[in-house]
Amino acid sequence: MWDSNSVLFYFYLGMAILAIWAVAQAWSSQSRTETIHPFKAFGHLLAFYFAYLLIPLVFFSIYAGWTGYYSLHEAIFVFLLSGVLTYARFIEPHLIQVKTTQYQINADKRLKQPVKIALIADLHIGLFSGHERQLRQIVHKLNHIQPDLVVVAGDWTYEPENKLAQELAVLKEIHAPVYSVNGNHDEQYPGPPIRELLHYALQVNQVMDIEGQIVEFEEFRLLGVGDLWAGKADMRSLPDLPQDKPWVILSHNPDTVDMIPKLPTRPLMLSGHTHGGQVELPWLTNYVMKKVSILGHKKGMYRHEHADVFVTVGTGLVGVPFRFRVPPTIDIIELI
DSSP: OOSHHHHHHHHHHHHHHHHHHHHHHHHHHHTTBOOSOHHHHHHHHHHHHHGGGHHHHHHHHHHHHHHTSSOHHHHHHHHHHHHHHHIIIIIGGGOOEEEEEEEOSOTTSOOSSOEEEEEEOOOOEETTBOOHHHHHHHHHHHHHHOOSEEEEESOOEESOBTTHHHHGGGGGGOSSOEEEEOOGGGTTTTSOSOHHHHHHHHHHTTEEEOBTOEEEOSSOEEEEOOOTTTTOOOOTTGGGSOOSSOEEEEOSOGGGGGGOOOOSSOOEEEEOSSGGGSBOOTTHHHHHHHHHOTTOOOSEEEEOSSOEEEEOOOSOOOSSSOOBSOOOEEEEEEEO
């Protein structure tokens, strides 16, 4: 029964059935998205579900190379390509890392007590990422770290389903106050008309939208700034605000740092937006990044004329359902 022809028949039959399932899942999922681009959603979801074809292909490449159905070079090529894509689709997006960076917010003196800020961004709840499994991982890690506050630097969504409030319910389990600003995908640059849906989902799940607001802490102030691409990043009035404490500025796009005026104390901006490239490939990723950040931000700390900006690679997926050599990350900024 299990001669070479039988194995080939069942392999191709299984792939066909899996492909039909992928099309059905993509069609079903796009019907629940809050998007004005259903065919765009369907096309993206096809890539997301067709990726399941990679798993049997990995094992078949081994069999095909062993039996001579593929030449050795063909088998190695198919195995490596399908293996890397399988890792980038099914494994790395769930390998959430935690990284800590210390930062002296006041150059003249240290804080009386260090403050732990957990920075996350680009959850992109919707087509590819930010579903219950990943959100529970994030909440579990945050509670283990025990930060003093959590800040979310925008891009909550990526064409989400119409049950966003229920999906975010797990955030109520975070044992720290959560502050947030919107990103370009939350503001239709580009993105579906989901601002009201997102506003309600954050409100009922105890996430505080601080765009245009100031949050007072004992030794610093936190300022929420709107998205640059949406034209909401005006900080001209910042010098007129109280300057007796240093500023931490939360804004989605790190290029916003160029708009910060000179202040008595050097501010720190916390941002996301770039995903660190999301897929790290030689030359190609750096070329694409020039379209994402004009100032060349990718990940980590950057020093500018009037402020420093820290860029997190975020946790979600956009464009393609892969992360490669840029695992999702929760950044802990420890102010000292």
